[in-house]
Amino acid sequence: MTIEHGLTQGKAEPPSWRLLLELAPITLVLALLFGAATVLAVAQSLGFAPWYGINTFPDFRYFAALWGSGIFWVSLGLTLYYSLVSTILALVLAVLLSLALIKAFPGKGLYKYIYKLPLMIPYTVGIALAVIMLGNGGMMSRLAASIGLISDPSQFPRILNTHAGWGIIAVYVWKQTPFITLAVYAVLLGVGRETDDAAAILGANRFQIFFQVTLPQILPGIVSSTLICFSFNLGAFEAPFILGGGFPDTLPVVAWRYFNDADYTLQLQGMATVVSIGLVAGVILFAYLAVYRRYERQRGRA
Amino acid sequence: MAIRRRNDRVNLSPFQKFYLLVAGAVIIGPFVPLLIQSFAFQWDWPNVLPSEWWWSARTRARLPQGWDYVLSPYSRLLEATVNTVAIGLVVMVICLAICLPAARVLAREKFRGKNGFEFFLSLPLIVPESAIGIALLMIFIRLGLAGSYAGIIIAHLIPTIPYMIRMLTAVYQGLGREFEEQAYILGASRWQTLRMVTLPMLMPGVVAGCLFTFLVSTNIFLLTFFLGQGRIITLPTLLFSKISGGTLDASAAGLTLLVSLPGIILLIVSERFIKEEAFGKGFGA
Numbered sequence: 028m029t030i031e032h033g034l035t036q037g038k039a040e041p042p043s044w045r046l047l048l049e050l051a052p053i054t055l056v057l058a059l060l061f062g063a064a065t066v067l068a069v070a071q072s073l074g075f076a077p078w079y080g081i082n083t084f085p086d087f088r089y090f091a092a093l094w095g096s097g098i099f100w101v102s103l104g105l106t107l108y109y110s111l112v113s114t115i116l117a118l119v120l121a122v123l124l125s126l127a128l129i130k131a132f133p134g135k136g137l138y139k140y141i142y143k144l145p146l147m148i149p150y151t152v153g154i155a156l157a158v159i160m161l162g163n164g165g166m167m168s169r170l171a172a173s174i175g176l177i178s179d180p181s182q183f184p185r186i187l188n189t190h191a192g193w194g195i196i197a198v199y200v201w202k203q204t205p206f207i208t209l210a211v212y213a214v215l216l217g218v219g220r221e222t223d224d225a226a227a228i229l230g231a232n233r234f235q236i237f238f239q240v241t242l243p244q245i246l247p248g249i250v251s252s253t254l255i256c257f258s259f260n261l262g263a264f265e266a267p268f269i270l271g272g273g274f275p276d277t278l279p280v281v282a283w284r285y286f287n288d289a290d291y292t293l294q295l296q297g298m299a300t301v302v303s304i305g306l307v308a309g310v311i312l313f314a315y316l317a318v319y320r321r322y323e324r325q326r327g328r329a
Numbered sequence: 330m331a332i333r334r335r336n337d338r339v340n341l342s343p344f345q346k347f348y349l350l351v352a353g354a355v356i357i358g359p360f361v362p363l364l365i366q367s368f369a370f371q372w373d374w375p376n377v378l379p380s381e382w383w384w385s386a387r388t389r390a391r392l393p394q395g396w397d398y399v400l401s402p403y404s405r406l407l408e409a410t411v412n413t414v415a416i417g418l419v420v421m422v423i424c425l426a427i428c429l430p431a432a433r434v435l436a437r438e439k440f441r442g443k444n445g446f447e448f449f450l451s452l453p454l455i456v457p458e459s460a461i462g463i464a465l466l467m468i469f470i471r472l473g474l475a476g477s478y479a480g481i482i483i484a485h486l487i488p489t490i491p492y493m494i495r496m497l498t499a500v501y502q503g504l505g506r507e508f509e510e511q512a513y514i515l516g517a518s519r520w521q522t523l524r525m526v527t528l529p530m531l532m533p534g535v536v537a538g539c540l541f542t543f544l545v546s547t548n549i550f551l552l553t554f555f556l557g558q559g560r561i562i563t564l565p566t567l568l569f570s571k572i573s574g575g576t577l578d579a580s581a582a583g584l585t586l587l588v589s590l591p592g593i594i595l596l597i598v599s600e601r602f603i604k605e606e607a608f609g610k611g612f613g614a
Contacts, residue, residue: 054449064461142352147544148548159363205356259457269573283463298467
């Protein structure tokens with residue numbers, strides 16, 4: 028009797044308050060941090076900064092000044108270019124890697140340690156590795172000289188500190204390929220090989236199997252991991268700061284420079300830059316998810 | 330013929346063998362010149378190997394140049410290491426405390442707006458870090474939190490929460506309710522059940538989530554750099570200030586190796602703690 032009583036009590040309790048209580052801490056922390064950051068960023072970019080004696084809210088002057096300059100659009104273009112190219116490259120490399128990883132091969136246990144290494148270490152380490160490998164006095168340049176391709180460091184093609192950004196892209200790809208691999212590999216493990224086998228028995232060739240069977244299966248993993256990598260790259264600071272080509276910089280570096288300027292009124296323009304980064308990221312990610320969900324609906328999965 | 334094709338699909342193709350070798354070389358390869366650099370005494374371009382190693386010059390230099398600097402008090406390595414580990418541990422504990430209850434609800438309860446809520450919890454992964462970092466800096470300056478440990482710890486919760494919650498939810502989903510119901514039937518209170526049944530069974534997942542959270546925290550650069558205001562240094566920001574000029578000398582090489590060490594140790598200790606579930610999950614689709 029008492030036992031049953033205890034049990035039914037546990038279940039009959041209105042779940043709502045306990046549930047809300049359990050969800051409260053995480054919700055409060057995130058909502059406070061994001062909410063406060065968003066409100067302040069938008070307010071300050073629209074001219075609300077009483078602590079500097081500036082309060083002309085709402086004032087679109089700072090956005091007008093920022094968006095009206097051609098340099099902003101160059102910076103935006105560079106930011107998008109580095110983010111997009113590295114995400115696409117990492118995705119292709121990661122899909123190839125995860126397709127190889129689901130097969131059996133000697134040393135697979137060890138390999139599963141090795142491929143995760145870039146995931147485990149900070150971006151600054153990746154940047155240091157890029158400098159020592161790809162710099163004009165770096166390892167690649169030395170190897171090129173040792174086989175007689177060049178006779179002076181300046182003859183080695185400049186990879187770092189150019190606006191083509193191959194150094195930045197190399198660091199992002201090196202760090203993020205394992206991340207996307209992990210996501211895709213997890214999905215591949217989950218779906219098993221039955222559908223592949225069925226397609227093979229029905230006479231599909233390797234490419235047909237990949238594009239018509241495997242790719243739709245791993246798409247959720249691809250979408251979520253590329254979403255994360257792309258928005259990380261949009262907001263990344265250290266790689267473009269060290270390996271970038273200088274003025275014009277990517278948007279996060281531009282924003283950081285505004286905030287470190289001796290003229291603190293530039294901080295309002297800096298905040299307009301920050302809000303712009305958020306807007307660009309929001310629009311692109313929303314469109315990406317919308318396209319993906321439409322695709323899923325068409326396939327009847329959502 | 331059919332058998333051969335099947336074999337081909339179970340074993341690696343020649344291209345895949347080649348690809349795995351190249352990928353492995355690209356991942357590990359760059360650490361080789363780093364090691365060489367840190368032990369070189371004289372390494373001029375275009376020599377592929379140093380013309381003089383530290384060993385042959387040991388009468389002139391007590392330690393390899395790089396390590397001599399890195400291990401000296403001037404490098405502030407000890408301070409950065411202590412900060413990194415301390416911040417990581419505190420972030421780990423707070424993150425666990427706020428994620429554990431929420432993970433139970435997400436794994437077991439159904440409620441309206443759950444998909445939206447899960448998307449909300451994933452937001453930190455898709456909001457550009459520099460945007461949130463700079464906006465928080467402005468707030469923290471007003472609150473007097475900029476350049477303080479508290480400010481950095483609060484900021485570190487943002488990127489760690491999504492991974493912790495995903496890993497804990499996955500563990501809770503794998504754990505059936507039966508054991509807890511058994512405990513209730515045997516007369517255990519809610520607190521006893523949590524302490525003696527639920528937590529021990531959750532332990533492997535909790536450890537995995539904690540290790541990964543610690544790792545994410547120790548690798549954060551941007552939030553620490555922006556909110557630390559140069560007053561609090563960690564291993565990633567220390568390395569950043571050393572290489573921000575775009576060159577890498579012997580001491581920077583040594584420092585890079587040391588900064589990689591925590592991640593390498595965690596990887597060796599337990600490759601399995603990186604739960605695939607935390608990465609394969611979609612965005613509330």
